[in-house]
Amino acid sequence: MEELKKAIIEFAESSKKTKFYFKDIEKAVQKVNPDAKMREIKKACTALINDGTMIYFSTGSSTMYGLKGRGMTEDPE
Amino acid sequence: MAFEPKELQKEIKYEEIRIYSDAELNNYTEEELKNFKIKHDIPDLDDLEKGPWPSFVADAKQGALHRRKLADDRMLIDRDVIEDMLGQLQISFDEGETHWKHGGIVGVFGYGGGVIGRYSDLPEKYPSIAHFHTVRVAQPSSKFYDSNFLRTVCDLWEYRGSGLMNLHGSTGDLVLLGTTTEQLEPIFFELTHEMQVDIGGSGSNLRTPECCIGKARCEWSCYDTQDLCYELTQYYQDELHRPAFPYKFKFKFDGCPNGCVASIARSDMSFIGTWRDDIRIDQEAVKAYIAGEVVPNGGAHKGRDWGKFDIQKEVLDLCPTKCMWMEDGELKIDNAECTRCMHCISVMPKALRPGTDTGVTILCGAKAPILEGAQMATLIVPFMKAEPPYDNIKEFIEKVWEWWMEEGKNRERLGELIQRATLPKFLEVLELPAMPQYVKEPRSNPYILWKEEDVPGGWSRDIKDYRARHKR
Ligand code: HEM
Ligand code: HEM
Ligand code: SF4
Ligand code: SF4
Numbered sequence: 001m002e003e004l005k006k007a008i009i010e011f012a013e014s015s016k017k018t019k020f021y022f023k024d025i026e027k028a029v030q031k032v033n034p035d036a037k038m039r040e041i042k043k044a045c046t047a048l049i050n051d052g053t054m055i056y057f058s059t060g061s062s063t064m065y066g067l068k069g070r071g072m073t074e075d076p077e
Numbered sequence: 078m079a080f081e082p083k084e085l086q087k088e089i090k091y092e093e094i095r096i097y098s099d100a101e102l103n104n105y106t107e108e109e110l111k112n113f114k115i116k117h118d119i120p121d122l123d124d125l126e127k128g129p130w131p132s133f134v135a136d137a138k139q140g141a142l143h144r145r146k147l148a149d150d151r152m153l154i155d156r157d158v159i160e161d162m163l164g165q166l167q168i169s170f171d172e173g174e175t176h177w178k179h180g181g182i183v184g185v186f187g188y189g190g191g192v193i194g195r196y197s198d199l200p201e202k203y204p205s206i207a208h209f210h211t212v213r214v215a216q217p218s219s220k221f222y223d224s225n226f227l228r229t230v231c232d233l234w235e236y237r238g239s240g241l242m243n244l245h246g247s248t249g250d251l252v253l254l255g256t257t258t259e260q261l262e263p264i265f266f267e268l269t270h271e272m273q274v275d276i277g278g279s280g281s282n283l284r285t286p287e288c289c290i291g292k293a294r295c296e297w298s299c300y301d302t303q304d305l306c307y308e309l310t311q312y313y314q315d316e317l318h319r320p321a322f323p324y325k326f327k328f329k330f331d332g333c334p335n336g337c338v339a340s341i342a343r344s345d346m347s348f349i350g351t352w353r354d355d356i357r358i359d360q361e362a363v364k365a366y367i368a369g370e371v372v373p374n375g376g377a378h379k380g381r382d383w384g385k386f387d388i389q390k391e392v393l394d395l396c397p398t399k400c401m402w403m404e405d406g407e408l409k410i411d412n413a414e415c416t417r418c419m420h421c422i423s424v425m426p427k428a429l430r431p432g433t434d435t436g437v438t439i440l441c442g443a444k445a446p447i448l449e450g451a452q453m454a455t456l457i458v459p460f461m462k463a464e465p466p467y468d469n470i471k472e473f474i475e476k477v478w479e480w481w482m483e484e485g486k487n488r489e490r491l492g493e494l495i496q497r498a499t500l501p502k503f504l505e506v507l508e509l510p511a512m513p514q515y516v517k518e519p520r521s522n523p524y525i526l527w528k529e530e531d532v533p534g535g536w537s538r539d540i541k542d543y544r545a546r547h548k549r
Contacts (some may be wrong), residue, residue: 021487022281022321038482041320049319050187056280056320059180060193060211062281062488063320066182 004044007032012067019057054067079466080311091225094271096232104146113142117164140240155205156237165203185265189320191276210259213250213277218303221292237264249287250277271274275533282320287311288330289337298332299350299461306330323485334419345491347440347454352432362428375426392421436462442492452492462506480506
């Protein structure tokens with residue numbers, strides 16, 4: 001779990017983007033950690049949401065994840 | 078394993094959580110309403126009030142007047158929200174462009190859905206709607222409410238929101254329109270802790286499942302729609318609140334093919350009650366209908382005289398598969414040809430009833446137009462039993478999700494993925510054999526492509542042997 005959380009944060013910090021679809025996070029994590037299962041990655045994302053490291057961004061129809069305080073403000077673009 | 082609640086449902090203490098007195102709720106006269114003008118000029122909206130139809134503008138003006146007359150400390154967001162909402166709408170009509178900004182990071186703690194951020198892009202002009210977020214509240218199965226519950230939701234929303242709501246959204250939720258970011262957590266707390274109701278789904282997750290009235294009131298329900306809807310809602314809480322799907326996903330549950338929640342058109346996975354034995358026929362009641370002793374259609378449409386009931390014209394000729402006939406005064410049905418459309422049963426409910434070996438048909442892929450045009454669901458599982466704890470149904474759902482989450486592109490609905498990957502591929506993933514009924518019409522999906530392992534001998538052949546039988 002800690003390993004996956006680290007991989008997620010590293011990916012999010014190194015990317016030029018500030019918002020990520022879950023699928024893109026999943027792919028990035030599996031690149032460094034090929035055995036990581038989708039459900040475990042989702043659990044790691046949820047843990048990062050719960051401890052306040054990440055936040056959800058939603059348009060109402062689709063949802064993305066981002067690091068808190070990095071580029072994403074409460075306002076939409 | 079069926080869902081088991083961790084704690085018992087608390088009794089809701091309505092008298093303690095109601096906010097407004099009757100006098101506060103009825104705080105203006107008809108005369109005041111007639112003379113009431115909101116603070117913005119809204120000629121096009123005023124026009125929408127004309128005519129015999131109900132109008133959201135008329136409703137909104139009532140809300141606006143009500144807020145004008147409430148005491149200052151009796152509402153926590155701006156008094157003017159409704160007036161500003163109407164004012165901005167008039168500008169949008171003038172310019173043909175929306176002034177709502179879409180999306181944001183609003184949400185409530187730990188939930189990835191249920192609260193949808195909306196912001197005005199004219200906050201200087203319409204300051205009270207600078208934040209105007211939507212909250213979705215999950216409806217109870219089949220929407221059985223206690224009026225105390227509805228009054229309490231209305232109170233809460235008047236106090237902490239705009240008071241504007243729309244019942245019900247496409248997923249069945251109560252949709253509460255317009256509040257500020259600061260009010261979200263208190264609203265969430267009061268809904269979940271005091272009123273024992275959850276917020277619904279939005280974004281890339283499972284949306285609030287919805288069912289018809291089912292066995293609670295309807296004799297045609299072929300399975301317990303409320304039970305299945307509730308079970309899957311509880312069982313898939315994680316999918317509902319923590320988005321990780323490529324896009325939205327909806328379940329809807331119709332107890333029979335009459336489809337009162339229109340699951341076939343409105344859900345990614347549609348469950349429609351059906352039966353696999355024979356339609357039950359009471360021949361005496363058939364005769365009573367023919368003799369005019371019982372009104373057809375359960376008495377619906379009886380406002381005018383349609384003439385004498387004609388079983389040939391009204392039932393037999395309208396059977397889509399023409400599998401019914403009269404023989405020696407008795408009604409006969411070739412059940413193998415019956416497509417379970419419910420027509421004959423709906424016309425003669427006293428004489429005909431669904432069979433007793435009941436279950437569900439599962440269809441996948443309906444959606445509104447987004448990337449591609451609108452699409453109805455495609456039949457995938459013709460029949461499956463639907464009994465607690467529904468392990469067979471859960472197993473099916475999870476196979477579908479696993480494939481869609483693996484193969485689906487961002488913002489691709491299940492129906493679009495099936496189109497892109499092909500139906501035969503979907504069937505292969507689900508380990509279901511193809512059947513002729515999957516072919517809608519040869520022009521649009523004619524081909525089942527064989528794979529080498531499906532064909533005896535594979536792709537290789539003995540060319541000499543072949544030429545011995547077929548000349549060049
Ligand atoms: C009055 C006589 C005929 C009428 C009204 C008629 C009508 C049609 C129609 C409406 C189609 C469907 C076209 C489509 O949906 O793309 C069709 C397809 C076809 N017809 Fe006829 N047809 C007639 C005679 C014939 C005859 C005499 C033959 C062969 C000797 C024939 C061979 C075909 C074939 C092979 C197709 C399939 C063509 C394709 O799908 O590309 N038809 N016909
Ligand atoms: C060695 C002989 C033949 C070859 C290589 C051949 C090849 C083809 C090919 C490649 C197509 C297109 C299939 C597609 O749309 O994917 C086709 C279509 C067709 N062929 Fe042939 N064909 C042969 C003989 C015949 C014969 C003998 C007949 C009629 C007596 C025939 C009638 C047709 C018709 C009606 C179509 C259109 C089918 C449709 O679009 O639904 N073909 N053929
Ligand atoms: S869908 Fe069928 S079972 Fe459900 S309420 Fe309508 S008629 Fe009754
Ligand atoms: S249910 Fe529909 S298809 Fe079946 S016998 Fe009645 S009318 Fe015909």
